[in-house]
Amino acid sequence: MRSLRLIAQRLLAALPTLLLVSLGAFLLLESAPGDAADAYLAQTGGDAGFAAELRQRLGLEGTPLDRLAAFYAGLLQGDLGTSALFNRPVLHVIAERLPTTLLLMAAAVSFTALVGSALGLLAGVRPGGWRDQAITVATLGLLAMPNFWLALLLVLLFGVQLAWLPTSGLQSLGAPKTGLAAALDMAWHLVLPTLALGAGYLALYTRTLRAGMAATWRADHVRAARARGLAERRVVWRAVARPALLPVVVLLGQQVGTLFGGSVVTETVFGIPGLGRLTYEAVAGRDTLLLVGVVMAGTVVVILANLLVDLLLVRLDPRIGASGG
Amino acid sequence: MGSALAFRVARTWQGGAGAFLILLGALVALAAPALFTGDPLDVVARPLTRPFTNPLVPLGTDRLGRDILAGLVHGARGTLLIAGSVAAIALIAGAAVGTAAGYLGGIADEVLMRIADATQTVPGFVLALALVSVAGPSQPVIVLAIAAGAWTGPARVVRAEVLSLKERPFVEASRLVGRRPLAIAFQVVLPNALTPLIALAAVIVAAAILSESALAFLGLGDPNAASWGAMIAEGRQVMRTAPHVIIAPGLAVMATVLAASLTGDGLARALETGSSD
Secondary structure (H helix, E strand, C coil): HHHHHHHHHHHHHHHHHHHHHHHHHHHHHHCCCCCHHHHHHHCCCHHHHHHHHHHHHCCCCCCHHHHHHHHHHHCCCCCEEEEEECCCEEEHHHHHHHHHHHHHHHHHHHHHHHHHHHHHHHHHCCCCCCCHHHHHHHHHHHHHHCCHHHHHHHHHHHHCCCCCCCCCCCCCCCCCCCEEEEHHHHHHHHHHHHHHHCCCCCCCCHHHHHHHHHHHHHHHHHHHHHHHHCCHHHHHHHHHHHHHHHHHHHHHCCCHHHHHHHHHHHHHCCCCCHHHHHHHHHHHHCCCCHHHHHHHHHHHHHHHHHHHHHHHHHHHHHCCCCCCC | HHHHHHHHHHHHHHHHHHHHHHHHHHHHHHHHHEEEECCCCCEEECCCCCCCCCCEEEEECCCCEEEEHHHHHHHHHHHHHHHHHHHHHHHHHHHHHHHHHHHHHHHHHHHHHHHHHHHHHHCCHHHHHHHHHHHCCHHHHHHHHHHHCCCCHHHHHHHCCCCCHCCHHHHHHHHHHCCHHHHHHHHHHHHHHHHHHHHHHHHHEEEEEHHHHHHCCCCCCCCCCCHHHHHHHHHHCCCCCHHHHHHHHHHHHHHHHHHHHHHHHHHHHHHCCCCCC
């Protein structure tokens, strides 16, 4: 199977990345003031004897090389250490928060794909027209907006002034915990965070689609399609919009990291208990092990998302084979 | 080539508007100590004075009674200094890595590009957050933390350019004359790869301004300097009753980022149309 071979290839290619990122994570831990034992002791208290015992148990003794060996031994067993802040394994804390962030990211991507496609098409149908100009200016503005500031403006407008939408958390007080009603309640809470997280992304998407369409209008096959007397609508759909979709899908993959980074401020502003908010909590609580765990989790998310995009690209463009690029 | 390019950039509306805004910002930043002689973090008037009500503090005051306009003007210094330094470091480091990788080839190329791959895979903002959190928030640390994720773009551009230039006759000629490979790489090949880097610099500046303000918003800005992101974070608690405290600094960030991306757009257009020279 072509897809299976592609998956195997991409995962193999990701190995050096994972090795380098984990090495960077180790260096970060080494250069942090105090180690995991200090962080633990700060929470529990204890004498020097307990500290020594703890260091031995956590593999924090000896030379940096010994510690590196202990770090990788733990990593291979899926052990990222214990979060001092939560007093639980880092991996468990991350696994608990990850689904919420993935949901938020998926919502932002869907919103972007829907609205961005519409706006990009609207602008790209007639490059240089007034719709194109207006959309170009609007997307430039969106791209220049800091996402945390946009989030606050959305809170002010839709949460405070109009009081239409909830601005904090994922559930209403006393809302049903299961079933359709719970899902709707959560979707309602996700509206503003999705807008805040997706806005910059939407602008990039729109601009990419528009630029692709503007370039395709001049291509030979479009003129040929027109010369054959194809209806204008079919020219737009078949000949112009479809080829312009490829760079947009590539963009989806390239921007996953940005989206993940954006979730930190978005989740912090809207009080959403996901991985982004956890990153902020780790920073505020000086929990370096947890922070390093989040960095690695984010890297894995980016790798897997790009794999997904690659599979999608193969579907969209048969010319991209498993052997190429 | 420099002045001709600047002229062509200024002729596109994007480049003209962007360059005008950036020059204005830089001028304000440079003149900040003369315009507002006091410390921008000093309390000067009644807290939460509305904008346009007191001529002494035209944009009003924040929760503690600090002058918002003075904060904006002094914040421009920090923001532009950090963003400019990030771009300079990212370009220099990226150009060095890209030149070395493209010119040396082989294992050196492989290793350097794998490092670039790994760096690009880590979410840039989270990386900056982690680095600043571990090393402590000060302006040099913030610059290095943001640059740590920004050098890969320049590295790739330069590497590609070097690879295409490597086999050209004039490079071949300097090799035959007996110059050492690295000397050729940095003295002959690199100057030719500079043009696409200039447009990339504007993109890096825009992204760096956004990252710096987001770091400051999360409490990881330099505590001793006025920062737009920190002003917004500070204003969050009172924004429901006094929205002006977050609107003014947000607009300042937006205008600066817009200026940088417009300049970048103008540069890209000027380079596209004027590739004849």
